[in-house]
Amino acid sequence: MSDGELIGSFIVPVHPHTVLAPEQNEGWGRLRDAYDVAAQRIKDSGADLLIIYSTTWPSIIGHQIIADPNPEWVMVDHDFHDLGSIPYSFNIDEKFAHAWNEANEKRGLKSRTVAYHGFPIDVGSVVALKLLNPDNAIPAVIVSSNVYANRSETTVLAKACMDVVKATGRKAIAVTAMSLSNRMFTKPIEPRDDRIHSLKDDEWNRKILELLGEGRLEDVGQLSRTIHQQIRVNKVVAFKPMWWLSGMNTNRNDLTGEVLAYEALHGAGGAVVHLDPTPSGTGDIEYDEDDVEYFAGERNVLDADQLETEENEQSSNAESLPKEDLNKGPALWEPTEGEDSVNSEAAPKPVGAYPHARRVGDLLYLSGVGPRQPGTNAIPGGPIHDESGKALDYDIKAQTQAVVDNITRILEEAGGSIDDVLDVTSFLVDMDRDFQGYNEVWAETLGQVGPTRTTLAIRALPTPIAVEMKVIAKAPPKM
Amino acid sequence: MSKGEIVAGCLAPHPPHLVYAENPPQNEPTAEGGWEQLRWGYERLRESLAGVDYDAIVLLSPHWQTYVGTHFLGLPKFKNLSVDPVFPNLFRYHYDLEIDVELAQQIHDRAADAGLAVKMMTNPDFRVDYGTITTGHMFNPAWDKPLVVVSSNRSRDYYSVEVMQEMMIELGRVTREAILASGKKVVVIASNSLSHRHFTTESALPEDMSKEHITSHAMHLWDMRMIEYFRTGQAQRILDEMPEFTEQAIAESDGGGLSWLLSTLDVPTYPGILHGYGTIIGTGNAIVEWPVRDHKEAGL
Ligand SMILES: [Fe+2]
Numbered sequence: 001m002s003d004g005e006l007i008g009s010f011i012v013p014v015h016p017h018t019v020l021a022p023e024q025n026e027g028w029g030r031l032r033d034a035y036d037v038a039a040q041r042i043k044d045s046g047a048d049l050l051i052i053y054s055t056t057w058p059s060i061i062g063h064q065i066i067a068d069p070n071p072e073w074v075m076v077d078h079d080f081h082d083l084g085s086i087p088y089s090f091n092i093d094e095k096f097a098h099a100w101n102e103a104n105e106k107r108g109l110k111s112r113t114v115a116y117h118g119f120p121i122d123v124g125s126v127v128a129l130k131l132l133n134p135d136n137a138i139p140a141v142i143v144s145s146n147v148y149a150n151r152s153e154t155t156v157l158a159k160a161c162m163d164v165v166k167a168t169g170r171k172a173i174a175v176t177a178m179s180l181s182n183r184m185f186t187k188p189i190e191p192r193d194d195r196i197h198s199l200k201d202d203e204w205n206r207k208i209l210e211l212l213g214e215g216r217l218e219d220v221g222q223l224s225r226t227i228h229q230q231i232r233v234n235k236v237v238a239f240k241p242m243w244w245l246s247g248m249n250t251n252r253n254d255l256t257g258e259v260l261a262y263e264a265l266h267g268a269g270g271a272v273v274h275l276d277p278t279p280s281g282t283g284d285i286e287y288d289e290d291d292v293e294y295f296a297g298e299r300n301v302l303d304a305d306q307l308e309t310e311e312n313e314q315s316s317n318a319e320s321l322p323k324e325d326l327n328k329g330p331a332l333w334e335p336t337e338g339e340d341s342v343n344s345e346a347a348p349k350p351v352g353a354y355p356h357a358r359r360v361g362d363l364l365y366l367s368g369v370g371p372r373q374p375g376t377n378a379i380p381g382g383p384i385h386d387e388s389g390k391a392l393d394y395d396i397k398a399q400t401q402a403v404v405d406n407i408t409r410i411l412e413e414a415g416g417s418i419d420d421v422l423d424v425t426s427f428l429v430d431m432d433r434d435f436q437g438y439n440e441v442w443a444e445t446l447g448q449v450g451p452t453r454t455t456l457a458i459r460a461l462p463t464p465i466a467v468e469m470k471v472i473a474k475a476p477p478k479m
Numbered sequence: 480m481s482k483g484e485i486v487a488g489c490l491a492p493h494p495p496h497l498v499y500a501e502n503p504p505q506n507e508p509t510a511e512g513g514w515e516q517l518r519w520g521y522e523r524l525r526e527s528l529a530g531v532d533y534d535a536i537v538l539l540s541p542h543w544q545t546y547v548g549t550h551f552l553g554l555p556k557f558k559n560l561s562v563d564p565v566f567p568n569l570f571r572y573h574y575d576l577e578i579d580v581e582l583a584q585q586i587h588d589r590a591a592d593a594g595l596a597v598k599m600m601t602n603p604d605f606r607v608d609y610g611t612i613t614t615g616h617m618f619n620p621a622w623d624k625p626l627v628v629v630s631s632n633r634s635r636d637y638y639s640v641e642v643m644q645e646m647m648i649e650l651g652r653v654t655r656e657a658i659l660a661s662g663k664k665v666v667v668i669a670s671n672s673l674s675h676r677h678f679t680t681e682s683a684l685p686e687d688m689s690k691e692h693i694t695s696h697a698m699h700l701w702d703m704r705m706i707e708y709f710r711t712g713q714a715q716r717i718l719d720e721m722p723e724f725t726e727q728a729i730a731e732s733d734g735g736g737l738s739w740l741l742s743t744l745d746v747p748t749y750p751g752i753l754h755g756y757g758t759i760i761g762t763g764n765a766i767v768e769w770p771v772r773d774h775k776e777a778g779l
Contacts, residue, residue, distance in 0.1 A: 057564060058564075058565070059564075059565055060565050060677045060679065060760075061565075061566075061679060061680065061681045062679065062680075074604045076602050076604045076605040076606065078543060078544055078545055078550075078608075078630070079545050079546055079547045079550075080547075081550075081600050081601075081602040081605050082598070082601075082602065084602070085602060085604040110679060110680055112568075114567050116507075116562055116567045116571055117560075117571075118560040118562050118571065119562045119564070119567050120562055120564050120606060122564070144564075146679075148677075148679050183637065184546050184547060185547065186546065186547060186548065186596060186632075186634070186637060187547065187548060187596040188547060188548065188596065188598065233546075233633075233636050233637050234636045266547065
């Protein structure tokens with residue numbers, strides 16, 4: 001399967017006028033025409049997935065993704081209910097929704113899928129899908145806009161989405177359903193009287209559209225907070241769709257942009273914009289915020305509370321147990337002593353009550369061995385994340401070599417050698433990233449010895465390491 | 480026609496968790512309980528009004544958010560499924576409610592005369608928001624009284640808490656006039672939380688009460704300050720401090736409900752009854768009743 005990719009992006013307006021009343025105002029009609037042009041372009045592009053980020057679906061517990069394969073209901077706008085009802089029946093890519101949800105969690109985001117009969121799909125998503133995908137030919141996914149998310153979470157949300165687009169070989173179109181300026185008239189108006197609410201809003205909208213027309217998407221992303229202050233009424237969700245869309249487009253500023261329409265919708269700025277990934281040859285990023293790959297999170301109130309409680313219980317009930325330093329991973333223990341235990345000063349201290357190894361008959365069972373260095377506890381190749389949980393680059397080959405060195409030390413302490421290894425179970429926290437490097441070191445070391453081997457991907461290890469091995473070896477003759 | 484009367488005013492918050500924890504047949508998900516402090520509070524509120532005769536409930540929920548003026552449900556019946564877009568795992572409620580269209584129209588007309596932007600909502604496909612349904616259910620699970628449902632005009636978002644409050648005090652004034660002129664006995668309800676900072680995570684079992692607490696001490700202090708004013712008849716101070724409270728406690732009073740309620744009650748100087756307080760996913764919620772019927776000298 002070839003790598004999936006984003007083959008285009010669209011920015012579209014949210015209010016129901018384009019569906020229900022395009023004939024009532026020339027501007028609404030032009031927005032509708034632009035919607036129809038966008039729909040035709042999407043159809044002609046051969047896209048096989050529409051991804052909607054909607055600013056009119058706020059969420060609180062992370063991001064929510066529609067995963068009902070066929071949501072059906074009738075949408076009525078909270079304000080413009082007198083324009084009529086919009087019955088809908090959509091074709092949702094349930095599998096993609098679940099995969100995106102998992103990808104979000106892998107990148108540290110809170111996320112969940114939603115598949116309930118009668119779930120109220122928001123007005124922005126309904127309008128966008130009705131008009132961009134009129135015959136439901138292309139499966140779609142819809143994601144909410146998290147009320148509390150800032151740039152980092154919104155950017156990581158896009159990266160997680162692209163992880164799945166790439167992995168599943170999709171040809172995807174990204175859509176943000178949003179207003180530019182969002183200040184509406186606060187009184188009912190006649191359709192013919194519609195215009196952008198204020199000259200200031202109009203000037204800002206035109207500036208944004210000038211940048212988008214030049215394909216300078218990341219510049220608009222960088223301006224999001226300013227845009228929010230200048231032309232956005234503080235509704236439920238702050239202005240963040242451009243962070244997501246720019247993230248989907250690898251924060252590029254050299255897309256090929258085209259503004260298909262810009263008109264007023266009850267005073268708010270509505271635009272249809274097409275951003276094509278073909279490089280325009282213009283525009284470098286003028287300044288750059290930190291590029292963020294994983295969301296470290298800072299408000300896991302529930303779990304933080306639990307950790308605190310557990311720590312308190314620990315100190316009151318069992319004074320002698322090692323204290324856990326919450327910032328630096330688990331506490332270190334002295335290896336337990338027993339008749340058949342084999343422990344080594346030359347191996348790193350355990351993170352629980354267990355020995356380094358144990359002899360049973362002719363076999364020696366080793367506890368899981370990681371790369372931590374005895375004495376200093378340092379991790380060759382570097383830890384996989386820092387104390388705040390922020391992901392770090394690390395060298396899997398150095399870590400794997402250190403594991404093999406630790407195994408060697410333990411076996412030598414027991415009177416044997418690395419050549420005694422019979423069977424190995426390896427655990428990797430990131431199979432995709434690390435398997436190759438791990439395998440190369442294996443080939444040069446244990447590969448020469450020839451034990452059987454099983455390699456598993458797991459979510460995490462107790463310390464910030466990427467690899468651990470569980471070893472069974474021939475026991476050396478008793479001394 | 481006899482003179483209309485407001486028999487009680489209530490602050491009655493609507494987190495869907497409360498209905499979820501009650502396990503009524505109308506709600507699809509089921510729970511092992513939870514948030515009992517608040518559910519007992521609602522029980523006390525219902526008991527307090529059990530012997531009180533009234534004709535209708537006038538309710539303002541911040542989850543019917545309108546930006547173009549204030550809207551009123553304008554058809555006699557609404558029947559549909561209400562799914563909370565934020566907590567769909569907890570709230571999928573089959574409702575069947577009756578509207579006092581006459582009273583709604585009367586409040587609407589007086590508001591229009593006073594220069595407020597208003598609209599009747601007469602689209603039969605409209606889904607009633609989960610705030611209205613939650614408070615409606617918790618206040619009167621039998622659903623045997625007609626409602627007047629008032630939208631939350633987001634003037635705070637457009638202007639400021641001060642402007643929102645000016646408009647809501649005006650809306651409260653005309654609501655009161657319309658009720659008194661209607662000849663009906665009415666309960667007036669503002670459906671909102673106090674401090675409104677949520678946790679951004681949910682425990683695996685949402686009703687796990689070992690995880691429930693206020694999000695921060697500052698939020699707690701604000702909630703307690705407001706409750707002190709409720710209990711000591713200092714409604715005017717609540718209105719005076721509304722801008723600071725709404726900003727600093729991120730309070731759900733931003734939807735205007737509390738200001739409207741206090742204005743509809745003519746800014747009571749007698750104590751409100753605190754029926755319950757508790758947190759829901761970190762937000763602060765108080766159930767308060769102003770027993771207007773016992774204080775007729777206060778203006779009715
Ligand atoms: Fe609410």
